[in-house]
Amino acid sequence: xxxNLDEFLDVENELNQxxxxxKLEPSLDRISALAHVLGDPQTSYPVVQLTGTNGKTSxxxxxxxxxxxxxxxxxxxxxxxxxxxxxxxxxxxxxxxPERYVEVYRExxxxxxxxxxxxxxxMSKFEVLTGMAYAAFAEAPADVAVVEVGMxxxxxxxxxVDTRVAVLTPIGVDHTxxxxxxxxxxxxxxxxxxxxxxxxxxxxxxxxVMRVILxxxxxxxxxxxxxxxxxxxxxxxxxxxxQMITLQGLGGVYEDIFLPLHGEHQAKNAALALAAVEAxxxxxxxxxxxxxxxxxxxxSVVTPGRLxxxxxxxxxxxxxxxxxxxxxALAKALESEFGFRKLVAVVSVMSxxxxxxxxxxxxxxxxELVITTNSSPRAMDPDVLAGLAVPxxxxxxxxxxPRLVDAIEEAIHLIEDEQSGGGIIVTGSVVTAGEARxxxxxxxx
Numbered sequence: 001x002x003x004n005l006d007e008f009l010d011v012e013n014e015l016n017q018x019x020x021x022x023k024l025e026p027s028l029d030r031i032s033a034l035a036h037v038l039g040d041p042q043t044s045y046p047v048v049q050l051t052g053t054n055g056k057t058s059x060x061x062x063x064x065x066x067x068x069x070x071x072x073x074x075x076x077x078x079x080x081x082x083x084x085x086x087x088x089x090x091x092x093x094x095x096x097x098p099e100r101y102v103e104v105y106r107e108x109x110x111x112x113x114x115x116x117x118x119x120x121x122x123m124s125k126f127e128v129l130t131g132m133a134y135a136a137f138a139e140a141p142a143d144v145a146v147v148e149v150g151m152x153x154x155x156x157x158x159x160x161v162d163t164r165v166a167v168l169t170p171i172g173v174d175h176t177x178x179x180x181x182x183x184x185x186x187x188x189x190x191x192x193x194x195x196x197x198x199x200x201x202x203x204x205x206x207x208x209v210m211r212v213i214l215x216x217x218x219x220x221x222x223x224x225x226x227x228x229x230x231x232x233x234x235x236x237x238x239x240x241x242x243q244m245i246t247l248q249g250l251g252g253v254y255e256d257i258f259l260p261l262h263g264e265h266q267a268k269n270a271a272l273a274l275a276a277v278e279a280x281x282x283x284x285x286x287x288x289x290x291x292x293x294x295x296x297x298x299x300s301v302v303t304p305g306r307l308x309x310x311x312x313x314x315x316x317x318x319x320x321x322x323x324x325x326x327x328x329a330l331a332k333a334l335e336s337e338f339g340f341r342k343l344v345a346v347v348s349v350m351s352x353x354x355x356x357x358x359x360x361x362x363x364x365x366x367x368e369l370v371i372t373t374n375s376s377p378r379a380m381d382p383d384v385l386a387g388l389a390v391p392x393x394x395x396x397x398x399x400x401x402p403r404l405v406d407a408i409e410e411a412i413h414l415i416e417d418e419q420s421g422g423g424i425i426v427t428g429s430v431v432t433a434g435e436a437r438x439x440x441x442x443x444x445x
Contacts, residue, residue, distance in 0.1 A: 008098035019124040026155035041138030047161040051149045051190040052169025062273035068093045069297035075137030075145040082434035084444035130157040154192025166194045172325040184208040191216035199279040200224045231275040236267045250278040251288035263333030304445035305433040315423040320433040324357030331365045341421035344411040347428040351380040369398035372407035374431045
C-alpha cells in the first residue's frame with residue numbers, strides 16, 4: 001500500500017504542474033480532443049449534470065444515493081475534494097481507490113501528452129481529471145453519471161456530455177473573475193448546461209436569474225421543473241441527527257423521509273435531487289418512484305464537510321461554506337437547529353473570496369471568532385482577515401491564531417467555561433474544512 005500511496009502522490013505532483021482549477025482558458029477544444037482520442041467515453045452513459053453556486057456536491061451525493069438504491073450503477077464526479085483527490089471520482093457511490101486513480105491516469109497519460117503537443121495551452125489539471133472520470137465511468141461501466149461542473153457551465157470541461165437532466169442549484173455570485181459580477185450574467189454561463197431536449201430541474205432563484213434560465217430552456221426546446229412550482233419541500237421538522245421531511249415530487253408526495261443532514265438548505269437540495277431522479281426516469285403526475293427506495297436512499301446520504309460533527313463534548317462541526325450565500329445557509333442552520341448558548345467560529349478564507357460577506361453572514365450567530373489560515377497558497381493572510389473582521393465583529397470578539405490546530409485549541413478553550421451548550425464551527429473554505437476533518441482523525445470520504 002505504501003508504494004501505491006507513493007505512486008498516487010507522484011501522480012498528484014504531476015497534475016499539480018498543470019494549471020490549477022482557479023485558472024482557466026474558456027474552451028472545450030482540449031477536453032474534446034482528449035475525449036475523441038479516448039473513443040468519446042462520455043457518450044456511453046446518460047448524464048445528470050449539476051451547476052450552481054452552492055449545494056452542488058450535497059445534491060450530487062443525494063442523486064447518487066437514490067440511483068444506487070434503485071439499482072443503477074453510478075459514476076459521480078465532484079469537486080473540489082476535502083482531503084484526497086480520489087473523492088472526486090466515485091463508482092457505485094464509493095470513491096475510487098488510490099491504486100485505481102493512478103491506473104486511470106497512466107492509461108490516459110499518453111493521450112493527454114498527444115493533446116498537449118497539439119495545443120498552445122497544455123490541458124489543465126481539471127481537464128485531465130474530467131477525462132479520467134469519463135474514462136473510469138465507461139470502463140465500470142456506469143448506467144448513469146452524476147457530474148458536477150467545476151466552474152460555470154457552458155465552457156466547463158465537464159460540458160462535453162449530452163446532458164439528459166440539468167440541475168441548477170441556487171445561483172449567486174462567486175468566481176467573479178471568470179463568471180462576472182451579476183447573478184444574471186453568471187446564470188447565462190451556468191444555464192449553458194441545459195442541452196436541447198433535456199429536462200432542467202431548477203432550484204429557487206432570483207427573478208433575474210430565473211428569467212435567464214427560462215430563456216435558455218425556450219431557446220433549446222428543453223423541459224423545465226422549478227422548485228416551488230412543480231416540486232418542493234412540503235414540511236420539515238428537526239430530528240435527532242438530521243430532519244424529517246415531506247417532499248412534493250414530480251410524481252406525487254413522498255412522506256416521512258429521514259434526511260441525516262442539517263439545515264433547510266439540505267431539505268431543498270433533497271427536493272432537487274428527487275426531482276432530478278424522477279425526471280431521469282420520466283416520472284410525471286402518474287409515476288412515483290417506490291417510496292421505500294426513496295426513504296432508504298436518503299437515509300444513506302453522507303455529505304462530509306457539510307455541517308458535519310467531528311467531535312462531541314464540546315460539539316465541533318466543520319463546514320465547507322466559502323461564499324456569503326453558503327455562510328448564510330450555515331448560520332441559519334446553526335441557529336435554528338442547535339441553539340448553542342455560545343458559538344465560536346474558526347475561520348480561514350481564500351484570498352480571492354468575499355471574506356467580508358462570509359464574516360457578515362456568520363456574525364449574528366457567532367459570539368467569538370478565531371481567525372486562522374490553512375495550508376493553501378491562496379489562503380488569506382490572517383492579519384488581513386483580522387482587518388476585515390474589525391468593523392464586523394469589533395475589536396474584542398476575535399483572536400488570531402495563524403495555525404489551524406492552535407485556532408481549534410483556542411476555540412475549545414473559549415467554550416470550556418460553558419457548562420454545556422457551547423459549540424464550535426470550523427469554516428470559510430473547502431480546504432479549511434478538509435484540514436479540520438483530518439485533524440480530528442476523519443478518513444477521506
